[in-house]
Amino acid sequence: MTRTPLPASVGGHWVGLACVAKGPARPALRVEVTAGRRLMLRQADQVVLLGVQRARNQGVYYARTGRYRSPLPPLTADHARRMRETSLDDDAWAARWTHKYLDLLQVADNGPLHAGDWNLAWGMPSWTVAGHWQRLTTVDPDHGHITWFGCGDPEDDQRDILPLRPLSPAGAARVRSYRRQAREGIMPPALLWWVSGLNTLLVLDGHDRIAAALAEYTLPAVVVLAPAAGPSTAVQGRLVRAYEGRRQQSRTSDKTHIAAITRRFAGQLNDAIRSEGRTRAWPLPGGTADWDRQATQLVPTWTSRPAATV
Known part of the structure; x- marks a missing residue:
C-alpha cells in the first residue's frame, strides 16, 4: 500500500493520509445490495447490519444484529500513554494515530479495506453537527431510522454517526478506564467509516472511547476512513x-x-x-429472498421493516 499525507491546507495542521490499497478485491467487511433499496453489512460470514433506504432519498431504516466485531486489536493504556508522551505536539500525535490505524487496517482480516483509493482523515467532516454526538447517549436503538436532509422527520432521527453496537453505560468498567484516559489527554481516537449507502459514519472501533468522551462532556477525537472522491x-x-x-x-x-x-x-x-467518495457495494448472493430471510431470522422484531419499502 502507498500512503501520502493529505495537503495541510488549514494552518499547516495534520489533515490525514491518502492511500492506495492493492487488495483485496472483496473485503471481509463489506456492503451488499439487492433490489428494493435493501442493503446488508456483512463481516465475513456474519450479518452485522441490515438497511432499507426510503424512497426519494428521505432516509434509511436500519437494524443491528449484535454480531459486529472490531477489526482492530485492543489498544492498551500503556500504549496510549507512550503515543502521547513521545509526540512533540497534538499534530504529531494525530499523525501517529492515523498511521497506526492504517497499519492495523492493512493486516486486519475482518475490516473494510479493499483495492482502491482511500482517505484516512483526521477529525469530523465539515458537514457533521457537533450537537448530534450527545444524542448517542439517549437515542441509539438497535432498530431505528436515520433521516436524510431533514424531511420533516423527528429531530432525534437526524444523526451523523451510527455505532455498530450499543454504547456501553458511563459506569461500565472499560468506559471508566477510558474516562481516566480522557482526563489525562491520552485516549486514542475513535475510528469511523463512511458508508454512502447509509449516508452516515459507522463506528469501526472505539465505541467505549466515544462513551467515555461523552460521559466526560467532551467530543472524541476521530479518524475517518472513506473512499477517496478526488x-x-x-x-x-x-x-x-x-x-x-x-x-x-x-x-x-x-x-x-x-x-x-x-x-x-x-x-x-x-x-x-x-471529501468522501461513494462506498463500493457488492451484489447480495441470493438477492431479495435471502435478504428477507436474514431479516426475519436475525431481527424478527424489526417492525419498521415492512413500511421501509413504501
Whole structure:
C-alpha cells in the first residue's frame, strides 16, 4: 500500500493520509445490495447490519444484529500513554494515530479495506453537527431510522454517526478506564467509516472511547476512513477563482478581514481534498429472498421493516 499525507491546507495542521490499497478485491467487511433499496453489512460470514433506504432519498431504516466485531486489536493504556508522551505536539500525535490505524487496517482480516483509493482523515467532516454526538447517549436503538436532509422527520432521527453496537453505560468498567484516559489527554481516537449507502459514519472501533468522551462532556477525537472522491481540477480552480475574487473585491486592508477570507478558502479547499467518495457495494448472493430471510431470522422484531419499502 502507498500512503501520502493529505495537503495541510488549514494552518499547516495534520489533515490525514491518502492511500492506495492493492487488495483485496472483496473485503471481509463489506456492503451488499439487492433490489428494493435493501442493503446488508456483512463481516465475513456474519450479518452485522441490515438497511432499507426510503424512497426519494428521505432516509434509511436500519437494524443491528449484535454480531459486529472490531477489526482492530485492543489498544492498551500503556500504549496510549507512550503515543502521547513521545509526540512533540497534538499534530504529531494525530499523525501517529492515523498511521497506526492504517497499519492495523492493512493486516486486519475482518475490516473494510479493499483495492482502491482511500482517505484516512483526521477529525469530523465539515458537514457533521457537533450537537448530534450527545444524542448517542439517549437515542441509539438497535432498530431505528436515520433521516436524510431533514424531511420533516423527528429531530432525534437526524444523526451523523451510527455505532455498530450499543454504547456501553458511563459506569461500565472499560468506559471508566477510558474516562481516566480522557482526563489525562491520552485516549486514542475513535475510528469511523463512511458508508454512502447509509449516508452516515459507522463506528469501526472505539465505541467505549466515544462513551467515555461523552460521559466526560467532551467530543472524541476521530479518524475517518472513506473512499477517496478526488477533487477535480475544475473544483479546485473554482475555489481558487472565488478566493481571488473575494480578495480583489475587498476594499479594506484590515489584516483580520483578509485572514478570515483566507481561512474560509483554506477550509473549503480542505473539504474538497478530504471529501468522501461513494462506498463500493457488492451484489447480495441470493438477492431479495435471502435478504428477507436474514431479516426475519436475525431481527424478527424489526417492525419498521415492512413500511421501509413504501
